[in-house]
Amino acid sequence: MADTKAKPPGSIGGSDLYTIDELKHRLGLSSWAMRRAQRQGLTVYKIARTKYVLGRDYIAYVESTGKL
Numbered sequence: 608m609a610d611t612k613a614k615p616p617g618s619i620g621g622s623d624l625y626t627i628d629e630l631k632h633r634l635g636l637s638s639w640a641m642r643r644a645q646r647q648g649l650t651v652y653k654i655a656r657t658k659y660v661l662g663r664d665y666i667a668y669v670e671s672t673g674k675l
Contacts (some may be wrong), residue, residue, distance in 0.1 A: 621662045
């Protein structure tokens, strides 16, 4: 079960599940940036009409595509 304390913007928990909108809001990303991430391999789960991303999948995506 997720921690009941609200996490600050920019904080992504590896064991948490986020809607695309929540992830965009927390990270300050645009819709375009999220669509690009999906095209580049970010794993997205769709249930009914809502898309979700696991925190650990987003972290893995950043680690694999990010540049130092």
